Amino acid sequence: MPTQKTNQSLKTEQPIGIFDSGIGGLTVAHAIHQLMPAETLVYFGDTAHLPYGEKSTAAIKSYSLHIADFLLKHKCKIIVIACNTASAIAWKVVHDHVGSKIDVINVIDPVVNAVVKSKAKHVGVIGTNNTVKTNVYADKILEANNMLQVSSLATPLLAPMIEEGFFNNKISKTIINDYLSRPKLKNIDSLILACTHYPLIKSEIESYYKGKATIIDSAEIVAQHVKQVLQNKKLLNKGEARKHHFFVSDYTQSFEKSTRFFFKGKIKLELQNIWKAF
Numbered sequence: 522m523p524t525q526k527t528n529q530s531l532k533t534e535q536p537i538g539i540f541d542s543g544i545g546g547l548t549v550a551h552a553i554h555q556l557m558p559a560e561t562l563v564y565f566g567d568t569a570h571l572p573y574g575e576k577s578t579a580a581i582k583s584y585s586l587h588i589a590d591f592l593l594k595h596k597c598k599i600i601v602i603a604c605n606t607a608s609a610i611a612w613k614v615v616h617d618h619v620g621s622k623i624d625v626i627n628v629i630d631p632v633v634n635a636v637v638k639s640k641a642k643h644v645g646v647i648g649t650n651n652t653v654k655t656n657v658y659a660d661k662i663l664e665a666n667n668m669l670q671v672s673s674l675a676t677p678l679l680a681p682m683i684e685e686g687f688f689n690n691k692i693s694k695t696i697i698n699d700y701l702s703r704p705k706l707k708n709i710d711s712l713i714l715a716c717t718h719y720p721l722i723k724s725e726i727e728s729y730y731k732g733k734a735t736i737i738d739s740a741e742i743v744a745q746h747v748k749q750v751l752q753n754k755k756l757l758n759k760g761e762a763r764k765h766h767f768f769v770s771d772y773t774q775s776f777e778k779s780t781r782f783f784f785k786g787k788i789k790l791e792l793q794n795i796w797k798a799f
């Protein structure tokens with residue numbers, strides 16, 4: 522977890538910077554907006570490099586550092602890495618790079634804290650190949666409480682399926698049921714949705730478990746954590762939010778259409794190729 526920092530030069534009206542590999546992180550942006558409507562958001566979706574779940578560690582670190590610089594240029598008062606893959610692989614480099622300027626929040630630590638405080642005994646984790654390969658959830662949960670059991674399963678088809686708008690239909694049901702019925706997830710009592718795309722299929726996952734497992738979706742937990750950090754630093758905005766910006770590194774109409782699912786409202790995507798200069 523980031524250490525407490527105080528930076529006198531930060532102002533409450535500065536925006537919250539949020540980034541993801543694509544538009545999945547809009548689930549976190551939406552939760553932040555719901556909880557703190559007075560905050561201005563600057564979102565960056567790296568749609569040109571999607572999916573991070575299949576990229577090399579070096580590439581994810583490099584993309585994340587460039588995006589962090591972009592958000593700093595936009596004078597963000599805090600950076601939220603709204604992507605589990607980038608949180609697992611690049612949080613430390615981004616945190617070290619940004620240094621004492623601002624806090625960098627990942628989506629993993631707040632969820633781990635919530636899980637170890639819950640009644641969970643056998644925790645399932647589903648996420649991208651990269652997130653599951655790092656074993657970050659199991660390591661952190663077991664470090665906090667080694668009496669818990671953690672079973673992680675890579676579910677690489679889910680993010681592209683959701684990104685294409687395939688959910689709440691027969692195809693998504695078949696794929697979801699196939700993954701969730703794997704022996705690895707047998708007998709879990711809680712399931713962490715370790716990918717910011719997955720809140721969109723939460724209801725399908727809930728209907729698979731029929732109450733036998735608690736589904737843990739990070740969006741709200743992370744939003745609460747961001748609020749707490751801003752409150753501790755006296756950086757919550759007191760006035761009104763200014764214009765939000767939603768940047769993407771590659772633009773297609775399908776991204777624009779999908780943003781409505783993720784943000785529950787129409788937002789205008791702005792194309793911003795931050796890689797050109799490098």
Ligand code: DGL
Nearest residue numbers: 542572573574605606717
């Ligand atoms: N949203 C990303 C995450 O939370 C997954 C999508 C991707 O593979 O880029 O891990």
